[in-house]
Amino acid sequence: MRFSVCIPNFNYASYLGRTIDSVLSQSHTDFEIPIADNNSTDASWEVIQEYVAKDKRVIASKNPTNVGFAGNLDAVSRMVTAEYTIMLSSDDLMGAGALETYQQLIGLIGNQSFIISSTWHVIDPDDNRTGVSGPPQKMWLKTDIDTELSKQLGCDVYKVKAGELLKRGLLNAKGAFNFAATCYRTEDYIKVGGYGGTRMMNPDKWFHFRLLGGPVEYAYFIDKPLFSYRVHPNNQNALQKKSGALKFFVDEYRTTFETDKTMLEKAGITQKDLTDSFVLNIIHKYTFRRIKEGSPMGAFRLWCMGFAAYPAVMFKKRLTYILFLFILSGPLGYWILKPFKQNFNN
Incomplete structure (x- = not known):
């Protein structure tokens, strides 16, 4: 062998x-x-x-x-x-x-x-x-x-x-x-x-x-x-x-439309499941992280990317609006979220 x-x-x-x-x-x-x-x-x-x-x-x-x-x-x-x-x-x-x-x-x-x-x-x-x-x-x-x-x-x-x-x-x-x-x-x-x-x-x-x-x-x-x-x-x-995390998010976005029908069928999921996962596990998750890191502008950039990629999905998720309120609150949002573990429930 x-x-x-x-x-x-x-x-x-x-x-x-x-x-x-x-x-x-x-x-x-x-x-x-x-x-x-x-x-x-x-x-x-x-x-x-x-x-x-x-x-x-x-x-x-x-x-x-x-x-x-x-x-x-x-x-x-x-x-x-x-x-x-x-x-x-x-x-x-x-x-x-x-x-x-x-x-x-x-x-x-x-x-x-x-x-x-x-x-x-x-x-x-x-x-x-x-x-x-x-x-x-x-x-x-x-x-x-x-x-x-x-x-x-x-x-x-x-x-x-x-x-x-x-x-x-x-x-x-x-x-x-x-x-x-x-x-x-x-x-x-x-x-x-x-x-x-x-x-x-x-x-x-x-x-x-x-x-x-x-x-x-x-x-x-x-x-x-x-x-x-x-x-x-x-x-x-x-x-x-060092090269910029945006490259990572672009690659994850590409996965949502480059995963073909054969792959989806083998996984037993739909295109909607995939886009929902992207919004939850990439946009919401990393927006949350950026707020906890004290980077409201980084969080806002990701939040906007979510709307640019899948606006209909973003509109339907209440976490979208909760995170936006924390972004607007600036340093206060950082101090409120800092003690909390990462947890998402739609």
């Missing part, structure tokens, strides 16, 4: 060697490591060439220009020759035995289209563990735990039909998988047309939605830390925040 552990990279020379080493040290050795460098300006390419010279399983390509994060995910995916693909960020780590565990689960579930993900450790720039990120809430439920698979792997293994998980994702505007821990069949990547390269933020989330709404039959989550996600000032999430 052969894996392609894809590493898209941009300016992570200080972490890249540790990432590659974490893959090369796996007990399961039948893999390749395609690396696509997105025209880095640091010493990344020199680091990559050192590993290419040392191990024939490491193959590399450098983009002549920066094609963006999503574009680089497709660039590295085009280098894949193995049956199964795992995308690993160039600042993250693959834990000991990760490939062996994935191989074991794939052997147990047989010949089907799937997505597999797992829990990961959270680490700092010096590889110190600072936390654990398990199954995303609302996406994986205790009732999803498969007792037989859990017994075989020695940890909780969640199993959900693809359509059901897609439904949960669309209705909660949440992704179900940890980026650096997700494995899928390479042929399924080809079937859905790859990442697409057009999403400005979190392109993996939309890609996973299309896998769930397309060829994938079941999704699995191994509740055991098999990867490590690194938090540092220049990681992808931090850079996305």
